[in-house]
Amino acid sequence: MNKIEVNNIIINNKNGIEYLQFKKLMEYNNIVHCYTLKHDLNFKSTSPIKNQSIEKICSTLGIDRKEYVRANQDHTNNIQIVNDIKISEDDTDALITNKKNIALATTSADCISLLMFDYEKNVIAAVHSGWRGTVKKIARDVVEKMIEVYNCNASNIICCICPSIRKCHFEVDYDVKEIFAKTFNYEGIIEKGVIRESKQKYNIDTVEINKRMIKEIGLKEENIIDSKLCTVCNSDKFHSYRKDRPNYGLNVAIIELK
Numbered sequence: 354m355n356k357i358e359v360n361n362i363i364i365n366n367k368n369g370i371e372y373l374q375f376k377k378l379m380e381y382n383n384i385v386h387c388y389t390l391k392h393d394l395n396f397k398s399t400s401p402i403k404n405q406s407i408e409k410i411c412s413t414l415g416i417d418r419k420e421y422v423r424a425n426q427d428h429t430n431n432i433q434i435v436n437d438i439k440i441s442e443d444d445t446d447a448l449i450t451n452k453k454n455i456a457l458a459t460t461s462a463d464c465i466s467l468l469m470f471d472y473e474k475n476v477i478a479a480v481h482s483g484w485r486g487t488v489k490k491i492a493r494d495v496v497e498k499m500i501e502v503y504n505c506n507a508s509n510i511i512c513c514i515c516p517s518i519r520k521c522h523f524e525v526d527y528d529v530k531e532i533f534a535k536t537f538n539y540e541g542i543i544e545k546g547v548i549r550e551s552k553q554k555y556n557i558d559t560v561e562i563n564k565r566m567i568k569e570i571g572l573k574e575e576n577i578i579d580s581k582l583c584t585v586c587n588s589d590k591f592h593s594y595r596k597d598r599p600n601y602g603l604n605v606a607i608i609e610l611k
């Protein structure tokens with residue numbers, strides 16, 4: 354097994370299966386987690402290698418394939434409490450559980466995946482926070498749900514930010530920029546970008562928005578762990594929607610309590 358350390362993460366290569374892990378979560382031996390790299394893995398529902406990708410990453414992490422639970426993601430802020438490996442098929446973009454042996458999975462290719470863990474109450478969450486989910490404040494809603502349902506304390510929650518599109522590449526037009534400007538009054542999240550085809554573009558820092566949102570409701574700065582990797586800048590390593598469309602693949606973020 355090869356390991357490369359970058360920022361707050363370790364990139365593993367175990368028998369050709371490549372995935373990264375957050376050092377902070379590795380401190381807890383009742384947690385299994387990962388964010389996959391693209392080599393030989395694709396978790397998109399239409400991919401011919403989807404099932405074998407799930408089998409490969411599960412066996413690499415020591416997870417039973419049957420425990421793999423992924424929601425029907427649709428850029429909502431719907432949250433599902435998971436008590437069983439059979440989950441509802443309703444559209445939902447965040448899964449939370451305090452049960453062992455349920456592997457919560459969220460797929461992405463540029464969208465932000467968040468892995469959360471309350472180390473006192475042993476509650477985990479996998480969150481899909483693309484730009485629409487960010488505008489709907491799904492990350493805040495998940496923390497609130499963890500508090501409401503499991504009596505979690507925000508100051509005991511670790512939130513890991515997986516590789517995603519970053520401000521360097523998240524370029525939008527005026528209309529989307531305005532949605533962010535109206536929803537958030539955080540400073541420094543919107544930057545005037547280049548002019549393309551005589552249209553002014555804007556760069557939005559959705560990672561920073563998610564960080565501020567969860568900090569506001571009580572997460573500690575030191576518990577917000579950012580991989581600091583842009584999927585577009587690193588599209589050789591990660592599936593990237595913006596880089597690879599229309600034939601893009603999906604990476605998966607997984608977290609499980611043992």
Ligand SMILES: [Zn+2]
Nearest residue numbers: 521522583586
């Ligand atoms: Zn980038």
